[in-house]
Amino acid sequence: MKFVLLLLLVASVGFGVYRISLIYRSVPSEERIQERPVPAATDESLPALPPPLEASLASVNQAGPQALGQWLRQNGAWVPEPRLSAIQLDLAQMLVRSNPAEARRLYAAVKARTPPQSPLAPRLKQLSRTFE
Numbered sequence: 001m002k003f004v005l006l007l008l009l010v011a012s013v014g015f016g017v018y019r020i021s022l023i024y025r026s027v028p029s030e031e032r033i034q035e036r037p038v039p040a041a042t043d044e045s046l047p048a049l050p051p052p053l054e055a056s057l058a059s060v061n062q063a064g065p066q067a068l069g070q071w072l073r074q075n076g077a078w079v080p081e082p083r084l085s086a087i088q089l090d091l092a093q094m095l096v097r098s099n100p101a102e103a104r105r106l107y108a109a110v111k112a113r114t115p116p117q118s119p120l121a122p123r124l125k126q127l128s129r130t131f132e
Contacts, residue, residue, distance in 0.1 A: 046119065047080040057087070065094035085110045085120050089127065096130060107131035 049057065053075055060071040068091050076084060092106040107127065114120050 046083040046086055049079060049083060053078060061090070065091055065098065068094065081113075082119060085114055085118075086123075089120070089123060092131065093127070104131050 048054070056075070057071065060067045068087070072079075072084075072087060072091065079087065088106050088110050092103040092110070095103040095106070107124075108131075110120070111124055114124060
C-alpha cells in the first residue's frame with residue numbers, strides 16, 4: 001500500500017512539473033520579445049500624398065538633395081506628418097556626406113516631433129548611430 005501511494009505521489013509531482021514547464025514555455029521572455037523584428041515604415045504604410053505631389057516627389061527624388069529640399073520648402077505644408085518626417089529623413093540621408101550639419105539638424109527636428117509609438121520610430125533608432 002505504501003508503495004502504491006509513493007508511486008502515485010511521484011507521478012503527480014512529475015505531472016505537475018510537466019504542466020508548469022508548459023506554462024513557462026508559453027510565456028514570452030524579454031529576450032524573445034526584444035528579438036522580434038519591428039516592421040519598418042515604408043512609404044506605402046504612411047499616409048498617401050495627393051497624386052500630383054506623389055508624381056513630383058518621385059521625380060524630385062531622382063534629381064538630388066537640393067531639388068528635394070526645394071520641393072519640401074514649396075510643398076511641405078500639404079504633406080501629412082508621418083510622411084513629411086519620412087521625406088525629411090530621406091533628405092537627411094542624402095545630405096549626410098555633402099552637408100552633415102544640415103543632415104543632423106533635420107534628423108534632430110524629426111526626432112523631436114516624432115512620438116515613440118510612431119511608425120518611424122524604428123527608422124529613427126536605426127539612423128541614430130549615423131546622426132548622433
